[in-house]
Amino acid sequence: MPLSWRQRRAVRLMFLKTDAEIADELGVRESTIASWRHSNEFRSALKEEARIIRSATSMLACGAALAAARSLRTILEESRDAKLMLDMLKVAGAFEPAEDEPSETLEDVLRRLAERNASDNHPD
Numbered sequence: 001m002p003l004s005w006r007q008r009r010a011v012r013l014m015f016l017k018t019d020a021e022i023a024d025e026l027g028v029r030e031s032t033i034a035s036w037r038h039s040n041e042f043r044s045a046l047k048e049e050a051r052i053i054r055s056a057t058s059m060l061a062c063g064a065a066l067a068a069a070r071s072l073r074t075i076l077e078e079s080r081d082a083k084l085m086l087d088m089l090k091v092a093g094a095f096e097p098a099e100d101e102p103s104e105t106l107e108d109v110l111r112r113l114a115e116r117n118a119s120d121n122h123p124d
Contacts, residue, residue, distance in 0.1 A: 003045055007036055011045045015053060 003011070006026045010033060013022045019033045036042045076085055089095065094106040
């Protein structure tokens with residue numbers, strides 16, 4: 001049996017309000033809300049609503065992380081603060097072995113480049 005409009009509204013409110021607040025808003029008793037919770041259809045609707053909320057939350061969090069990364073990049077580009085840049089490289093794991101090249105770290109690459117530059121500047 002499909003959910004009534006009150007039940008559908010209750011499903012959405014379950015993630016925002018207490019049962020007492022929902023009952024008051026919908027003009028039903030708290031015991032009615034409690035009995036709805038035992039209905040298979042109501043529980044299925046709650047699970048689906050929870051899935052939708054998790055998905056939306058995940059998308060928002062990803063967007064926020066991207067915005068934060070862009071802001072950090074702008075700050076780094078504008079600041080030219082070497083310590084801040086080094087800290088960001090460390091946090092990003094730049095000094096850890098790369099997944100596809102487990103034996104080589106950024107430190108190894110920088111050392112190799114420094115050695116190459118030194119040999120280019122000092123002929124034998």
